[in-house]
Amino acid sequence: MRFSGFRVVKEALTGHKGWKPLWRDPDPQPAYDIVIVGGGGHGLATAYYLANTFDKPRVAVLEKGWLGGGNIGRNTTIVRSNYLLPGNQPFYEFSLKLWEGLEQEFNFNAMMSQRGILNLIHSDAQRDAYRRRGNAMLLSGADAELLDLAAVRDMYPFLNFDNARFPIRGGLLQRRAGTARHDAVAWGFARGADLAGVDLIQNCEVTGFRIENGTVKGVETTRGYVGAGKVGVAVAGSTTRVMEKAGLRLPIESQGLQAFVSEGLKPAIDGVITFGAGHFYISQSDKGGLVFGGDIESYNSYAQRGNLPVVEDVMECGMAMLPGIGRARVLRSWGGIMDMTMDGSPIIDRTPVQGLYLNGGWCYGGFKATPASGYTFAHLLATDTPHPVTTAMRLDRFERGHLIDEKGAGAQPNLH
Amino acid sequence: MIIPHPLLGPRDSQEFTIMGDAKLLARPDGLADGAEAAFFDYLYLRDNPAGLHRELWYHEQGDRSWLVVTRDTLTHEILGAELASDVARRLAEGAA
Numbered sequence: 001m002r003f004s005g006f007r008v009v010k011e012a013l014t015g016h017k018g019w020k021p022l023w024r025d026p027d028p029q030p031a032y033d034i035v036i037v038g039g040g041g042h043g044l045a046t047a048y049y050l051a052n053t054f055d056k057p058r059v060a061v062l063e064k065g066w067l068g069g070g071n072i073g074r075n076t077t078i079v080r081s082n083y084l085l086p087g088n089q090p091f092y093e094f095s096l097k098l099w100e101g102l103e104q105e106f107n108f109n110a111m112m113s114q115r116g117i118l119n120l121i122h123s124d125a126q127r128d129a130y131r132r133r134g135n136a137m138l139l140s141g142a143d144a145e146l147l148d149l150a151a152v153r154d155m156y157p158f159l160n161f162d163n164a165r166f167p168i169r170g171g172l173l174q175r176r177a178g179t180a181r182h183d184a185v186a187w188g189f190a191r192g193a194d195l196a197g198v199d200l201i202q203n204c205e206v207t208g209f210r211i212e213n214g215t216v217k218g219v220e221t222t223r224g225y226v227g228a229g230k231v232g233v234a235v236a237g238s239t240t241r242v243m244e245k246a247g248l249r250l251p252i253e254s255q256g257l258q259a260f261v262s263e264g265l266k267p268a269i270d271g272v273i274t275f276g277a278g279h280f281y282i283s284q285s286d287k288g289g290l291v292f293g294g295d296i297e298s299y300n301s302y303a304q305r306g307n308l309p310v311v312e313d314v315m316e317c318g319m320a321m322l323p324g325i326g327r328a329r330v331l332r333s334w335g336g337i338m339d340m341t342m343d344g345s346p347i348i349d350r351t352p353v354q355g356l357y358l359n360g361g362w363c364y365g366g367f368k369a370t371p372a373s374g375y376t377f378a379h380l381l382a383t384d385t386p387h388p389v390t391t392a393m394r395l396d397r398f399e400r401g402h403l404i405d406e407k408g409a410g411a412q413p414n415l416h
Numbered sequence: 417m418i419i420p421h422p423l424l425g426p427r428d429s430q431e432f433t434i435m436g437d438a439k440l441l442a443r444p445d446g447l448a449d450g451a452e453a454a455f456f457d458y459l460y461l462r463d464n465p466a467g468l469h470r471e472l473w474y475h476e477q478g479d480r481s482w483l484v485v486t487r488d489t490l491t492h493e494i495l496g497a498e499l500a501s502d503v504a505r506r507l508a509e510g511a512a
């Protein structure tokens with residue numbers, strides 16, 4: 001389905017009867033060159049780049065529910081490249097550059113808004129740490145600015161600057177960061193993949209792998225067997241459950257993360273702000289709702305919902321940073337299940353099973369990665385070599401001791 | 417979530433911190449053959465089940481005991497809790 005100004009006028013005059021679904025709803029073929037498991041942001045982006053950039057059109061995406069109904073439809077939509085380590089930061093900066101051209105690339109309005117992210121600084125030690133991070137960002141080709149107190153006051157005069165325990169001393173600002181419309185990102189990639197010939201197959205759960213002599217031949221699904229030259233798995237919070245069907249145990253625990261949105265308010269917060277003394281971040285959607293979140297739930301869960309202790313913690317952090325939000329009413333909260341790795345960083349790699357590839361371990365930060373994850377996973381699937389910005393994101397890095405541990409927290413997922 | 421502490425009775429899980437899979441009680445022997453592979457498995461790999469999970473909780477704001485809690489990861493229902501020291505002792509006796 002394509003759009004044009006002419007089409008909009010024509011449909012308006014003819015009762016909007018000519019609009020068609022954005023993509024086809026095909027039945028699975030007996031076999032494909034490449035099968036992607038998971039129709040979330042990463043799976044759809046992978047299929048999009050495989051067909052459009054790497055010229056591999058005989059691709060199918062198998063999704064157990066509907067397209068974009070997983071974490072891509074549940075996140076708080078923050079896009080940024082303010083990581084520290086050399087194994088991560090070039091990847092996220094590559095992703096941010098793709099975000100900047102994404103709407104032109106797939107010709108769909110993803111409401112990408114580079115409204116900036118400000119990480120607040122509350123102590124001298126934190127300023128040193130953020131200065132180091134800012135320099136790492138600059139070295140990777142990203143933008144970063146260290147703001148003093150006056151500059152932060154100028155941007156957001158309503159913050160709680162003189163909180164006795166957590167006074168605000170400054171901030172690290174990335175102006176090119178921002179937010180995007182999460183659903184539209186999934187839809188844009190889906191439409192672009194469909195137009196290029198990819199079969200997007202919904203209500204099709206992968207229930208097993210057919211593996212012969214250590215090589216994957218295809219997948220068993222609720223809609224029958226589908227043969228495949230290669231299989232790429234991108235199922236986010238379900239990573240371990242799907243990969244155990246191929247006999248793999250992974251350095252991953254599934255945990256819940258909640259998010260919250262308030263009633264619609266007049267424009268007040270025009271960027272993304274993160275609290276530096278606890279886990280809290282906030283932005284305002286174009287509809288006016290304050291969108292905010294905080295810590296993960298800390299325990300293994302597949303329940304797709306969180307518990308009240310984290311709700312309380314998030315609200316307390318919010319009130320400590322921005323007391324003015326105390327009068328806003330929370331409209332909704334929800335949760336998603338994330339694949340937390342043992343070092344807090346993702347995996348894009350081959351697996352010990354020939355022809356089976358893994359894209360997972362995105363923890364709570366995989367939305368910003370969507371375009372680059374799709375691009376680099378497509379690169380790996382198409383060329384059998386890792387893209388230069390993902391060479392550190394190996395599955396065997398835990399065994400070899402080459403972790404990408406941004407926080408230096410060690411092998412405990414709930415600390416990342 | 418309410419954790420049935422074996423000594424203190426029902427306690428709010430907010431008083432606890434969680435460390436993860438209770439398999440961490442079974443630390444491999446560092447001098448045995450294949451210790452390197454055993455430690456990789458011990459430190460990094462997890463079953464991550466959808467269903468019953470035995471996990472280590474620490475009563476940080478209580479009596480500072482470690483518990484092994486059995487919990488359903490699909491529903492968050494807690495089915496039981498025992499002192500980790502008891503579980504560790506049973507493990508050691510089983511191994512001896």
Ligand SMILES: Cc1cc2nc3c(=O)[nH]c(=O)nc-3n(C[C@H](O)[C@H](O)[C@H](O)COP(=O)(O)OP(=O)(O)OC[C@H]3O[C@@H](n4cnc5c(N)ncnc54)[C@H](O)[C@@H]3O)c2cc1C
Binds near residue numbers: 066079293336
């Ligand atoms: C509350 C919340 C807030 C977040 N906020 C941010 C943020 O601000 N910024 C950021 O960068 N990231 C954020 N994230 C993380 C981000 O949403 C995820 O890392 C990312 O969406 C995961 O990749 P995905 O889009 O491919 O996942 P999903 O959309 O979850 O896609 C995986 C798909 O696989 C399918 N699947 C699973 N098992 C099978 C099977 N057996 N067969 C077929 N299909 C299967 C699922 O149905 C699902 O559609 C947040 C996450 C949550 C939950």
